[in-house]
Amino acid sequence: MPWALNDSNFTGLSYAAMSDVLVIKASKDRLRDAMGNIQWLSQEVLSQTVNIIALYTQRIQTLEFRSSRERIISELIYLAKRFGKHQGTDIFIDAPITHQDIADSINMNRETASRALELLFQEGLVSQKNHYFIVRDVGELQEALG
Secondary structure, rough: OOHHOOOOOOOOOOOOOHHHHHOOOOOHHHHHHHHHHOOHHHHHHHHHHHHHHHHHHHHHHHHHOOHHHHHHHHHHHHHHHEEEEEEOOOEOOOOOOHHHHHHHHHHHHHHHHHHHHHHHHHOOEEEEEOOOOEEHHHHHHHOOOO
């Protein structure tokens, strides 16, 4: 979107679909023309832009926490909101996430992230099954964050 909307050249960005998608290739001019003529397209692009800003705002807020425990808890709460499916008081995070994925997202090494996660597992706040995390009670997890 930065390239299409304001001529910025971003490199090093890549995206991966987590479900089936339809990709339509269009020139910058064609996209801009379509956005000027099709209201729902403009709304979708604006919505996506707001989502990206919210994502980066959340990441910055998570990185403001000092301890690995706080960062992990903040990230799990965010993932539960973004990908969570309620199952009673549990929230199943419907995305195959590894300890390395979490560590990378909060600027931490995997070993430190795994130790912090293990403590949360022992406390019964979080569990994991086949790379899928389960938040046992998001209220308790938020209380643990302070």
